[in-house]
Amino acid sequence: MGRHLLCALDNDKMIKLTTALCLLMLLAGVHSETPQGRILGGEEAANDATPYAVSLRVDNAHVCGGSIISASKLLTAAHCLYRDGKLIDSSRISARVGSPNQYAGGHVVNIASYSIHPDYDALINNLAVITLNTALEWTDRIKAIELTGADEALPAEGAEISVAGWGTTVDGVSSFRIRKINLTFASDAVCLDAYSDHDASSSFCLAHALKEGTCNGDGGGAAVYNDKILGVVNFVVGACGSRYPDVFVRVAGYSDWLQEQLLA
Incomplete structure (x- = not known):
């Protein structure tokens, strides 16, 4: 990878890491020697192989993955909702559902709000649940997955x-x-x-x-x-x-x- 990528972690959180860790983030404005892809x-994957998977987007650019867990809820990692150590405003976040193509197809849905795990700290308790503005309609390519x-x-x-x-x-x-x-x-x-x-x-x-x-x-x-x-x-x-x-x-x-x- 060339360099270890420790994306947007505050200094007080970084000292808790006992090994060199690479967060799985691709955020606009975060640069490294690692190519993105x-x-x-x-x-x-086949067109209908991952109907639960969503491309989580900030300012309409892919940043992370996520999963449909109900008609109005997505599951992702908490670190995906931070930029430069600060939470991203929900108005900047969207998700493409129903398409294996991160650039086209399916639907881009808007976010109403999100909830970070209350004990999230660096890589610990690294979960977040996103609430959509409107409920999804199920198709062969848009389905919830059970936890x-x-x-x-x-x-x-x-x-x-x-x-x-x-x-x-x-x-x-x-x-x-x-x-x-x-x-x-x-x-x-x-x-x-x-x-x-x-x-x-x-x-x-x-x-x-x-x-x-x-x-x-x-x-x-x-x-x-x-x-x-x-x-x-x-x-x-x-x-x-x-x-x-x-x-x-x-x-x-x-x-x-x-x-x-x-x-x-």
Whole structure:
């Protein structure tokens, strides 16, 4: 990656990081030596393969991924809603739904408001729920995806987990279509080796081959297992596609808060 990208974190939050971390953000005005584009590896997804996935946009430019969790609610990462350490006004945020193309197709929907997890701090509790101005209408390409419940066990080590997004590619060529890849569930020991603050109740890691995995622009997207959101893309350790596993927020650890947001 050339340089570690620590996007828009306040200094007091940065000191809590025990390793060099790369946030999965692609925000206007944030520059690095890393080319912006799509998920490392994987392949272009079919038109109707990820009907829950949305391109989260600021000033109509893609910044992060997100997921439809009800007709009026989207799930993403809290860090996606910050610019230069400050929350972005909801009037500047929109989402493209119903299209694998981040530039065209589907519908661009406006945002009424958003809710950041109350205990969000740097990479911890990195979740946000967005409320749309108007409810979505379901089609083959626009569908909600269920959240994994608090009582559901984590997958076995080595289980395949699907991740999709419009983040950076290994060759640096920007893709207009969403890409999808299967990563593998990593053990707690592997996750702790990469990320010393790992807590299995609120995070998990997915292993991958070198030069594969999530990267800039994929933050906030979903890790899907058994047709449910298992986690939200949080960050990578070191550089995109490094030997370390990628780190995700475990949504089951936030079931109560997420249900409150769905009912709000």
